[in-house]
Amino acid sequence: MNIPNRPEYLKTQVEVEKLRTLHSELVEVDAFERQIKELFFIDNHAFIGMPKEEVYATTDFENYVATKKDAFIHVYFPWLNTIVRTVDAGDYYRLKTNRNQDLITAAEQKKLHDYKVAVLGMSVGSNIAFVLAQAGISSRIILADFDELDTTNLNRILAGVHQVGLNKTIVAARHIYEDDPFAEVTLLPEGVNEANLEELIKAGEVDCIIEEIDDIPFKIHARLLAMKYKIPVVMVTDNGDGVVLHVERYDLGHDKIWGKPHAYYEQKLADGPMTKEKAGSIIMNDIVGGVHRVDPNMIKSVKRVLARELVSWSQLGSAAILGAVVATYTVKEIALGKGTKRDIRAWISPESVEHGNHTVS
CATH class of the missing domain: 3.40.50.720 (NAD(P)-binding Rossmann-like Domain)
Structure with a gap:
C-alpha cells in the first residue's frame, strides 16, 4: 500500500468524521487542552510559579481558553494511522521553541x-x-x-x-x-x-x-x-x-x-x-x-x-x-x-x- 509521507491537515469536523469512517482503527490523540495550558503561562507571566490547579480555576484562565477554543487543527499521520488535535502552526512553533529562550532569542x-x-x-x-x-x-x-x-x-x-x-x-x-x-x-x-x-x-x-x-x-x-x-x-x-x-x-x-x-x-x-x-x-x-x-x-x-x-x-x-x-x-x-x-x-x-x-x- 502506498502511504503518504507527509501529514494531512483537517480544518473541519466534516473532514474528521470522514476520516473516522474511512479508518475504523484510527488512533485519536487530543493534545490541544494541554497545549492551551502551556500557552496560558507563556502569555500570562503573572501566573508563573503559582499552583497550576489554582490558576486553572481563575477567570483569567477561563477567558483565555474561550479566546483559543477554535484555534486548533487536526493533523493526520497516515503512516501511524493517528490523528492529533493540536494548536495551529503559529502557536505550535511558539510552544516548540519556548524552551530555547534566551539561548536563542x-x-x-x-x-x-x-x-x-x-x-x-x-x-x-x-x-x-x-x-x-x-x-x-x-x-x-x-x-x-x-x-x-x-x-x-x-x-x-x-x-x-x-x-x-x-x-x-x-x-x-x-x-x-x-x-x-x-x-x-x-x-x-x-x-x-x-x-x-x-x-x-x-x-x-x-x-x-x-x-x-x-x-x-x-x-x-x-x-x-x-x-x-x-x-x-x-x-x-x-x-x-x-x-x-x-x-x-x-x-x-x-x-x-x-x-x-x-x-x-x-x-x-x-x-x-x-x-x-x-x-x-x-x-x-x-x-x-x-x-x-x-x-x-x-x-x-x-x-x-x-x-x-x-x-x-x-x-x-x-x-x-x-x-x-x-x-x-x-x-x-x-x-x-x-x-x-x-x-x-x-x-x-x-x-x-x-x-x-x-x-x-
Whole structure:
C-alpha cells in the first residue's frame, strides 16, 4: 500500500468524521487542552510559579481558553494511522521553541526558522536533519538520498525495524513531521545530482548545504556549485568515536575545496575514474587530515573492508549523534551571521573532553 509521507491537515469536523469512517482503527490523540495550558503561562507571566490547579480555576484562565477554543487543527499521520488535535502552526512553533529562550532569542529564532537547508545524504545527515528540526531551524528543509533503510543502518540512523526497506528520506521526513507537523520537507528519494541541486539553488530553495554523500566526485561538484552560487557548505565525517567538521564559507568568498585550490580537484576528476584507492586517499589525507588523524580502529575496519572481511566500514551511532550536534550548532552560527572564518576543519572527539581541548585548523 502506498502511504503518504507527509501529514494531512483537517480544518473541519466534516473532514474528521470522514476520516473516522474511512479508518475504523484510527488512533485519536487530543493534545490541544494541554497545549492551551502551556500557552496560558507563556502569555500570562503573572501566573508563573503559582499552583497550576489554582490558576486553572481563575477567570483569567477561563477567558483565555474561550479566546483559543477554535484555534486548533487536526493533523493526520497516515503512516501511524493517528490523528492529533493540536494548536495551529503559529502557536505550535511558539510552544516548540519556548524552551530555547534566551539561548536563542525570538529574533534569532525567526531567522533560523526561515533559513533553508539542504541535507544531502541520510546516514549522518538524517540525524542532522532531525536535530535541526528539534531546534526550530530550517522549517523548509530538503532531504536527499536514493538508498533504502537496512537493519545494519539502525546502529546510527534514528529509525525502527518496522521501517526497514523504506527510502531513507522518507524515514527522516516522517521523524521530522512527528516532531513538527507543520514543517515543509522536500524529498529527493531518487538522490541528488548536479542538475537537481543547481535547480534548487537557482530557485532560492537553498541557503546552506549539509553535504554527507559518500561519492567523492559529487562532493567536489557540489562544492563547485556552492562556490558558483556563494552557498556555505558544512560536512561532518565520522572518525571512530569522534567527527571531523568541515565548514567552507563560499558565501564569504572562499574558493578552495578541503584547503586546496579547486583546480586541483577539477584535475582529479579529469584524470579518469575515481577508483577506491583515489577516493580513499582523498578521504584520509584531504578530508580527515592525514593518517595520524584517523582513529586506529577505523584504519583496521577499512583494511578489512578492502580485504572483503567486512561488508562496509564501521560507523558508530554515538558519532552520528555527535556529528548532528556539531553540524546544527555550525548551521545556527552561519544563519545568524556569526563567525567570519572562511575555512574550518575541526577534530572533535569525546577524548578531547577528557583532555580539556579540541583541535581546529
